[in-house]
Amino acid sequence: MARRLFDLNIRRGRVKFESPNVVSYVAKAVEVATWLIQKRTINLKLGGKEYPVLIKPWMMKLELKELRLREVETNFWILALRVPLDAMCYLPSAVEGLIGGVKCIHPPEADRSKPKLMNIKLDMDPQTRFRVEDTLSIESPKGELWTVQVATPFSDWCRKCRWYFHTEDDWPRQAESSTRRSWANSRLPRQQPPVRQQEGQNSQRPNQASTSQVSNRQPPGQQTQPLDRVLPGPAPPGTQGQSSAAPQAAVQQLQQRTQYEGDARTLGQGYQELYPAFFNYNQADRDLSDPFRLPNPEEPGYTWYSNIRGEGDQQAVIRHKLDYYALVSKGLVQRVTYVRQVGHPLSDHKPVLMDLVLSGGRERGRSYFKLNSQNLEDQGLLDWVREQMASWRSARPHFTSTADWLDGGLVVISGVLDVSSRILARHRNKEEEQCRRRVEEAEGKMEMHPISTLVWAKERETRTAEWKKLQLDKQSRWEETLKVKGILVYDRMTRETFRKLLPSSSFQQVVQLDHPFDQRAPKALTQEELLEYARIFYANILTTRRTEDIVDTDLSREVNMWEDTAALLEETDRLALDRPITEEELKQTGKEMAPGKCPGRDGLTVEFYRACGDVLFPPLVEVYNEVLGEGKLGGAITHGVISVMFKKGDKAHIRNYRPISVLNVNYKLLAKTLALRLGRILPKLVERDQGAFVHGRSIFVNILTVIESIEVIQEENLDPAILLLDMEKAYDRVGWSFVLTTLRKMGFGQGFCKWVIAMYTLSSSTVQVNGHLSRTFQLSRSLRQGCPLAPLLFVLQLEVPLNRIRKQPRIRGLPLSANRDCRTKALADDLFLISANTAESLEAVKSVPGEYSLLSKASVN
Incomplete structure (x- = not known):
């Protein structure tokens, strides 16, 4: 029942406003209706105001009428x-x-x-x-x-x-309303398509009575033909208070290139506005921007190259970015999918190609609810959460497991907090607006009569002080938010600082996607098509290719890659990892988790769990520890939202977006607790060649080793093979059977393995594109990017192929001493390999990624 009723992606019972302060609700299950009737009242106090709700059973119209007659x-x-x-x-x-x-x-x-x-x-x-x-x-x-x-x-x-x-x-107005709509529609003017006219011809206007028309002559030589869209010219420059670099004649020439006909009120409907790039307008005044840097952050963007100039050592080539790629408005920047430059044999200026989607403009979706931590300052909201969790225990018999019962309770809390956040936001905005109006009222009454000027001046100071206090409170809140982002600590005027301070023009809207696997399929333009293409891509990547494997499959029987991995977990460490979780440990984990992070699908933040930990941590501990027996985590806990972030390249290719799994905090609490336990033991299991995610190690050591190795090769004139390997979608392609086989071979206990199985093998996801969510799909592989435990598990399972390379006798690395050589360095999934430039050594190096790809289905570039 819990999955059917309390899944946030499923629309639940019908809600209808019957009259002022009266709402009817039709539940999908008898259990929900029974629980609501038993609850009878809901009292929520927000901002010092109480919102009481009285719950009564639903009655049919006939029953309600009979009840009212009895009351009469x-x-x-x-x-x-x-x-x-x-x-x-x-x-x-x-x-x-x-x-x-x-x-x-x-x-x-x-x-x-x-x-x-x-x-x-x-x-x-x-x-x-x-x-x-x-x-x-x-x-x-x-x-x-x-x-x-x-x-x-x-x-x-x-x-x-x-x-x-x-x-x-x-209803007496029903017939009148339908008649009025028909009469109104019949009087709508019919708009004719604009027509280009040859000079000297008279334009036929369909609406001679219109008072708002524009007619501009077309240059001679143009043929009479319908236009697909109207190209309005920019506003005339030279307006008082504005500066412009565009000459008046250029603007007039642009305006004369269009022909408008018909009523101006309906003429522009459905047309797209285009901005000219062949005039040297002032970008700031015209609110234009160059979209080249967005998909090409690393390229210099030179559009003009000179021939070699100078003689001898003074020879040089001059490069400049002389031309704008395309000046478009900030609204159209999000619709640019690709910008690139191409060479041309007949010109020293490079032609520029740009893909721009003009149709299918759409607004960003509302996404899902995310709790504003400022609302936690309202004590009435916290009191309601505690009362709700206490009363929710009466619904426990309706659920088959504690995990499902907890999922249902958190979904109810999330829904009420969603509504409460809107009420509190409206209250804050209303309070500030009232302060502003009261100050303006006092200023206006100061001018009404000389006798009352001083009186209202003092009143204005009092009201201004109240308004200022609200602003100071808001300032202190913003300072706390900036501290979380690291602005006040690292407040140097750098590019990174300004990027953090800027509002999210950083949000990259997805306007077009190619089918991820079928090149002949049409491009996705509508929001539904974009969501479906993204879902197809990630559902395919997160689906295992080894369908016969289960969590108990021992992959070493197929290819024993683990024979070179000698690291084993000590008995004390194994017991420390397998011990049940306590409330004190969970509270400490909550304190160590970073605040201000994006919450998962339920919208509940780390700050919320800290504030209400006294009622939330006990059932969470119960659910976590039930996994050590035969229990499991709830479907809402293991559900994640894949948020895509554009990297670089063609925006129409979904592969150019980085997926981040946004997970619920109740999932992260378990993952962070296990990560803190494992992090203390990880240096004993991972060799020093791995520099990522291991406590006490730094990437700087591996960088120095690579630099020194290259210097030795150059000084001694050696001829080794240096390989830089990277894994495509490294975290997403990891097979669960490979991870669990590695854990068992290293001596991990059943308790830790059960937690890993519960967190990953029962997980589901949905993709978020432009603030909209796709349909849910199940995962059958992947270590989620966004899970605190995932990097540590990834480093552990990667030790298997790295140990294979370190101990393979046929591989020869860079000699360091008589018995030692340097073969590999790793930074998570980025591998640096040095091998002797011989067929035997290179074949042995090549065989290791092959075996690893066979068992884990990873893709090594």
Whole structure:
């Protein structure tokens, strides 16, 4: 039931707003409805204001009507509708005289559609319900007569127009509304396509009565033909307060190249705006940018090369970037998929090719909910979380496991926090806006009368101080955020600092994708197609090619690569890794996790788990330790979101995006706990040739070793083979059977292996593109980038092929002494190999990646 009801990717029961402050909810399961009815009330206090919710069972219309009729027998009321102000004082006496039995008169409320008229509710004696009519006549002592309508609990009610005496079926405005829509559509003007005219011809305008038209002459020689789109010229420069480098004549020439016809209000609908690149406009004034640097961050971008100049040692070639690649608006920069330069034999200026998607522009999606840590300052929100977790224990019998029960509880909390975050954000914005208006109000009243100037000046200072206090609080909050990003600590004016400070024009919108495997397939342009192509690519990569392997498969029986791996785990270390997790250990892990990181699909951050750890850590520990028996992790815990980040190259190729798995914090807490345990033992299992992810080692040592090796080769005039190997999608292609075989060969216990199996083999993912999420798919291989434990497991399993190279007798490296040579250095998946330039040694080196690729299905470049 938990997977069907509490999966964040599945849309749950129907919600409908019935009337003000009344919402109906149709649950998909009887268990959910039963639990809600048992809960009866939900009290949420946000920003000092209480939001109570009363839960009642759903009733059919007939049952609800019967209930109201039964209530009428004890509580009867009438509602006088749209009573004029002059008749209000005579209403009680008129009701008492004609109907009688008035118990209570409620305060009048202004009518929604006619504010000058009042609706007045009166509590009546139940016996008077037989004497009430639909109209009531009110007469004043002077003889004035008013007739008002009277509604009772028996009167019909229309939810569409929110008025009495009719229902939705006989709504009087329904026929009028349909007639009005048809009449309005018939009067819409028909737009003709713009037509280029030869000079001297008269343009035929379809709407002579239009008051807003533009007509520009076309240069001679143009043929009459329909235009695919309109190319509007830029705004005329020279406007007061603005600077521009574009000459007026150039702008007028650009404007004269277009022909507009028809009504200007509908003429530009559906057309794309193009920006000219053949005028030397000021980029800052025109808000233009050069898109070349985005897909080509490492290339210099020279567009002009001179011939060799000078003589002798003074010879040189001059290179410049004389030409803009293409000046486009910042909105169009995201639609550029590729920019490159090509050589030309007849020109020293390089032609530039650019792919630009003009159609299919789309807004960024809302993505999924991410909790703002500022909301945790509201004590009422934290109190509700604690009450919710305490009451959620009553729902435990409805779930088959503790993991599913915890998944359901966190999904409920995530949904309420999503709504609460919007309420608190609205409250903060409203508070700041009210401060601004109060200051402006005081400034305005200072000018109204000289006598009150000083009074309002003091009031303005008081209100300004309140506003300033809000700004100072916001400033301190931003300082804390910048400290997390490292801005205040490393505040040098460097490129990295400014990149962190800049807003996310850094977000790279995906506008077009090629099919990852079928070159004949059409390009993906719509959001649904983009998501499907991305999902196909990552689902293929994260699916194992060894379908016959299971978690208990011993790959050493096929090819024994582990015979050269002699490192074994000590008994004390094995027991330390297998021991159950405690609440104190989990709290310490939460303190060591970095704040400010992007949360997973449930939107709950590290700061949230720290603030509510007293109610969240105990069930988490219970779920984690159940894995040591026959338990498993919940589907929501192991679910991840693959967020793609553009690297460089063609933006239409999904391979040019770096995938990052954004995981839930409750998953990361377990992974970080195991990583902290394993990190203390890892230096005993990994040779010093590996410089990544091992405590106490530095990449600098390996860099120095490579530099010194190259210097020795040059000084002694040696002829070895130097190989630089890299693995394609290294983490994503790792097979789970290879990792588990390595762990067992190194002496890891069953407890640690069960945790690894639960974290990886039952995982699922979805791909996020432009803020939209794709369909979910299951994983059958990969060590997730974003998992704290993944780098350590990757280094461990990579020791198997590295040990094979270190101990292979046929491989000869760079001699260091009589019995030692330098063969390999590693930085995670980047390998540096030195081999004697002989057929035997090179064949032995080549065989090791072959065996590794056969067993783990890794791809070595």
